[in-house]
Amino acid sequence: MESFHALIKYEWINQYDTRPYQEAxxxxxxxxxxxxxxxxxxxxxxxxxxxxxxxxxxDNQSVIQVT
Structure with a gap:
């Protein structure tokens, strides 16, 4: 989970100047x-x-069930 938070901050959130909570x-x-x-x-x-x-x-489940 910590690496996900780092990714979202690095790859996305830090690119924007977010002010209101709703925007973030x-x-x-x-x-x-x-x-x-x-x-x-x-x-x-x-x-x-x-x-x-x-x-x-x-897709694989439907193939398995059909055969």
Whole structure:
């Protein structure tokens, strides 16, 4: 969790001059939903993004269930 906080600060939040809490909250949400979960590769996901990893999982489940 600490490395995630470091990443979000380094890669996203520190690039903006955030004043209100709501603006920082929106930036954090955008980072997680549009980059961290969709694009950024993770070692625990076999070096794919969480979105691709999940898609592959469900694709493989449907193949297993059909056969």
């Amino acid at each position: 909250h929106q930036l954090a949400f955008e980072y997680i939903e549009t980059f961290y979960n969709m694009v950024k590769i993770h070692s625990y996901c076999d070096y794919t993004s969480p979105k691709d990893f999940e898609d592959n999982y469900y």
